[in-house]
Amino acid sequence: MSRTAEYIRIVGLNVSYDGITPAVSNLDMQVAEGDFVAVLGPSGCGKSTLLHAISGVVLPQSGIIEIAGQPVGTGRGDQSVPIGYVFQEHRLLPWRTVAQNIAIVLRAAGISDEEIDLRIDRYLEMLHISEYRDTWPLRLSGGQRQRVSIARALAIQPAVVLMDEPFSTLDEVTARVMRQQLAELWQESGQTLVFVTHSIREALFLANRIFILTRGPASVFDVVDVPVARPRRYEDPQLTELEAQIVEHVMDEWGYGQPRAGDDDA
Amino acid sequence: MSVPILLWWIGSHTTTFVPPMGEVLRKMPEFLSEEDIWPDVLLTVQRVAGSLMIALSLGFGAAYVMHKGGLWGRVVDRYVGLMLGIPSTIAALLSLYIFKRSELGVYFVVSIVTFPFVALTLLQGLRAADRRLDEMGDVYRLPTSQHARHISAPHLVPYTFAAIRNEYAHAWKVVVLAELFAVNSGMGARFARAFDRFRIDDAMLWLIIFMIILLATEYLLLLPSERRALRWRGSGKEALL
Numbered sequence: 001m002s003r004t005a006e007y008i009r010i011v012g013l014n015v016s017y018d019g020i021t022p023a024v025s026n027l028d029m030q031v032a033e034g035d036f037v038a039v040l041g042p043s044g045c046g047k048s049t050l051l052h053a054i055s056g057v058v059l060p061q062s063g064i065i066e067i068a069g070q071p072v073g074t075g076r077g078d079q080s081v082p083i084g085y086v087f088q089e090h091r092l093l094p095w096r097t098v099a100q101n102i103a104i105v106l107r108a109a110g111i112s113d114e115e116i117d118l119r120i121d122r123y124l125e126m127l128h129i130s131e132y133r134d135t136w137p138l139r140l141s142g143g144q145r146q147r148v149s150i151a152r153a154l155a156i157q158p159a160v161v162l163m164d165e166p167f168s169t170l171d172e173v174t175a176r177v178m179r180q181q182l183a184e185l186w187q188e189s190g191q192t193l194v195f196v197t198h199s200i201r202e203a204l205f206l207a208n209r210i211f212i213l214t215r216g217p218a219s220v221f222d223v224v225d226v227p228v229a230r231p232r233r234y235e236d237p238q239l240t241e242l243e244a245q246i247v248e249h250v251m252d253e254w255g256y257g258q259p260r261a262g263d264d265d266a
Numbered sequence: 267m268s269v270p271i272l273l274w275w276i277g278s279h280t281t282t283f284v285p286p287m288g289e290v291l292r293k294m295p296e297f298l299s300e301e302d303i304w305p306d307v308l309l310t311v312q313r314v315a316g317s318l319m320i321a322l323s324l325g326f327g328a329a330y331v332m333h334k335g336g337l338w339g340r341v342v343d344r345y346v347g348l349m350l351g352i353p354s355t356i357a358a359l360l361s362l363y364i365f366k367r368s369e370l371g372v373y374f375v376v377s378i379v380t381f382p383f384v385a386l387t388l389l390q391g392l393r394a395a396d397r398r399l400d401e402m403g404d405v406y407r408l409p410t411s412q413h414a415r416h417i418s419a420p421h422l423v424p425y426t427f428a429a430i431r432n433e434y435a436h437a438w439k440v441v442v443l444a445e446l447f448a449v450n451s452g453m454g455a456r457f458a459r460a461f462d463r464f465r466i467d468d469a470m471l472w473l474i475i476f477m478i479i480l481l482a483t484e485y486l487l488l489l490p491s492e493r494r495a496l497r498w499r500g501s502g503k504e505a506l507l
Contacts, residue, residue, distance in 0.1 A: 056405075085406070089398065091402040093416060094499070095421075096498075107412070108406055108408045137498075138499065
């Protein structure tokens with residue numbers, strides 16, 4: 001089966017929360033079906049806003065966002081393009097059990113009750129958290145909650161999974177284990193995945209391609225392919241070398257090199 | 267509980283009009299076996315529950331409008347502020363003038379006195395809503411009904427319990443007061459009748475019934491319901507559902 005080269009197609013995207021201050025400016029991006037891409041940018045550059053726009057919760061001022069050839073829908077109840085979203089914090093409903101948290105989004109996606117049960121079991125098992133099926137989220141550790149959040153995103157079998165720095169609040173050891181599991185899960189599922197991060201090493205470890213953003217408002221500064229075979233090791237010298245190259249490459253753009261025209265001298 | 271008992275004990279030993287505790291309690295079985303007290307007890311309970319439901323509905327509506335803001339939000343906000351300052355006695359007299367000795371008057375006075383407090387408590391809940399959970403609901407395209415059921419309503423549960431708990435005791439006081447002024451039935455009216463006839467024993471027995479109902483509602487109804495509704499917060503025991 002052929003895979004669409006422009007599964008996610010973003011052209012001339014402009015987003016602003018208040019209508020005055022731009023958060024995303026004239027951004028173009030194409031992501032192939034089944035690809036794992038990272039969006040890399042400094043803190044506050046507009047990475048999360050870009051994901052909000054792709055998910056349809058923020059309306060762009062102008063530009064095109066299409067997934068699988070369909071414009072991204074907005075509004076409650078709209079099911080045109082199912083999207084899985086893993087937030088920086090888990091965003092589980094504390095008053096619903098793990099299974100109920102997943103069931104709610106599956107029901108909203110129009111999945112039958114019988115199928116819901118099967119999917120909950122399958123994805124909890126996939127993320128090694130089956131034993132917590134009937135547990136309240138407040139009883140889980142940060143890593144377990146984020147696993148549930150990932151299970152929720154994957155269980156709707158979305159067209160695209162968006163991840164917004166999902167491991168940034170976890171301790172480093174847990175984050176490494178989670179990254180490894182995510183890489184394996186992606187290889188198994190083959191879903192299109194857009195992963196936002198400010199960590200160059202994380203982007204290099206996980207993604208096939210990295211969209212490097214400007215320091216804000218966000219537009220694409222460069223696109224880097226990661227020619228490292230999988231499975232990857234986090235300490236791989238090849239990744240270290242690529243990391244050094246990217247750091248050098250973005251230094252000026254992210255404001256750590258020579259001052260740019262118009263920058264504040266103070 | 268120990269403070270009223272202590273006060274009673276002191277009162278009965280230092281005055282001649284407060285009867286000793288033992289004497290009153292000895293009359294309790296006989297008092298409870300009188301058939302004509304129960305219709306009045308039930309009538310008062312019904313008035314408290316009914317008017318509290320009305321106050322909750324009005325309070326939720328007012329809180330929602332105030333939270334939305336705009337012209338109506340400001341109007342309701344001023345109205346709620348005004349109602350907060352009206353003493354229960356004035357409200358009871360007002361209801362007597364408007365509704366005469368009608369049953370509606372009792373419901374009116376209790377609802378009008380208690381709903382502003384309910385509105386303020388629920389408004390706090392609406393203002394404390396977690397926008398991040400709303401955003402999660404929007405990302406996963408939860409329909410409005412599911413959004414309300416799974417995100418908004420559960421968030422308001424602790425605030426609703428706080429409002430019920432505060433206003434339940436308040437509603438009892440106002441109902442008894444309204445029964446004194448506006449109608450000639452219910453526990454308030456029976457209490458006033460006993461007092462008018464200098465039957466202090468009966469007045470104390472009605473007072474005990476009043477306290478028993480309040481405590482029973484708190485410990486047998488409100489607390490267990492609250493514990494069940496908020497069990498996700500608690501000791502971390504696994505879900506019952």
